[in-house]
Amino acid sequence: MSLKALHKKHVLTPWVAQAPLNPPLVVRGEGVWLYDEEGRRYLDLSSGLVALNLGHGHPRLVRAIAEQAATLAYAAPSLFHDKRALLAKALSDLSPWPEGARVFFTPSGTEANEDALKFVRHLTGRFKVLAAYRSFHGATHASASLTGENRRWPSEPGNAPGVVHFFAPYPYRSPFYTEDPKEETARALDHLERVLLHEDPKRVAAIFLEPVVGSNGVIVYPEGYLEGVRALCDRHGILLVFDEVMTGFGRLGAAFAALRFGVVPDLITFAKGVTSAYVPLGGVLVRETLARYFDENPLPTGHTYSGHPLAVAAGLASLEAYREEGLFERVLAMEGFFQESLKALKDRHPVVGDVRGLGAFYALELVRDRETKEPLSPWHAPFSPAMQALQKALWQEGVYLLAKHNILVVAPPLTIKEEEFLEGVERLSRALRQVEVEALG
Structure with missing residues (x-):
């Protein structure tokens, strides 16, 4: 039995039904990246659960x-x-x-x-x-x-x-x-x-x-x-x-x-x-x-x-x-860059109803219709098929993002470089486009 199958058989994962789970099996982290057992890497755009402020493997x-x-x-x-x-x-x-x-x-x-x-x-x-x-x-x-x-x-x-x-x-x-x-x-x-x-x-x-x-x-x-x-x-x-x-x-x-x-x-x-x-x-x-x-x-x-x-x-x-490393000050200096980069997603994707946040802490609220603000996934309910498809697309694009109902939490490690963040935004954009085409028509 593979380690991934062993994990699914014996470990209970918080807050979700167990049967549909199929995330990667991560074995290593470096900087803002996670690596699975096959060596594929995923950009950690949520600092785990908005926790890993210094990124993975900080030598100090x-x-x-x-x-x-x-x-x-x-x-x-x-x-x-x-x-x-x-x-x-x-x-x-x-x-x-x-x-x-x-x-x-x-x-x-x-x-x-x-x-x-x-x-x-x-x-x-x-x-x-x-x-x-x-x-x-x-x-x-x-x-x-x-x-x-x-x-x-x-x-x-x-x-x-x-x-x-x-x-x-x-x-x-x-x-x-x-x-x-x-x-x-x-x-x-x-x-x-x-x-x-x-x-x-x-x-x-x-x-x-x-x-x-x-x-x-x-x-x-x-x-x-x-x-x-x-x-x-x-x-x-x-x-x-x-x-x-x-x-x-x-x-x-x-x-x-x-x-x-x-x-x-x-x-x-x-x-x-x-x-x-x-x-x-x-x-x-x-x-x-x-x-x-x-x-x-x-x-x-x-x-x-x-x-x-x-x-x-x-x-x-x-x-x-x-x-x-002056990271508190660095976050303030990068705040405008983070906001501008994420708000560009709203311009490109009708599924993004709202972008909000400050510092290095943001949310994308996803909707089926901007006028009615109908959520992409109902509040207080399991993920909708569209939200499930988005999560699958994000894994395919090599991005980890914390998701809650119709919300994506973008909270990268405070050490992230501008080019890494822009790469993550582009990967997120491709995943959003895939869902807009396949799930929403």
């Missing part, structure tokens, strides 16, 4: 992980550890709070959101939390409850209690029936305040928000919305939590979206880019003025792999690489 990270494994491969989280201290200090220095922050390390982003939920309830003495419908915060019990989209459904009816969802802006498909960004912001904030009033704001501990919506469409909120949410939180004594699992560590051209937008939350959850996904690591950044609460009160959580030595060593190496 490989060296740091190997050196740490040879020195100390595990230390209980109750012990102090040199790399934990150094990474926590570095993250505090990157944080948006003048007073700094403390870090609780987790094995992943979903656990970071689980623990942030515990923290805000302990810090405020309140029980309810709000999160947007069009969101993903993880797949474990409480983070699935925070999640607003269909990946929450398999956890029901046992979702964590006290979570209330609301609608946030989505300019391309406005839930507030407007095409005016200012009106979208005003109506969205009015809606959020109405939800708060019906839930009693004095009972609400926190609002969880992706500062740019991630896998649900890379939605950049219109100007004033994040500022308005911050003001609502301040008015009612509610904590604001930014889920920066995808947006952190240079994806938007800054260490955190909070810094890019100038809106300061009270806690930040992170993962993915902190180690460039080389070793699983997540965490919660808690601003110092709040973290002091735990000086006299026991921390209400813990994990066997909290601050795992291999992970924090990889995290330190990643932050050093971002800084020494």
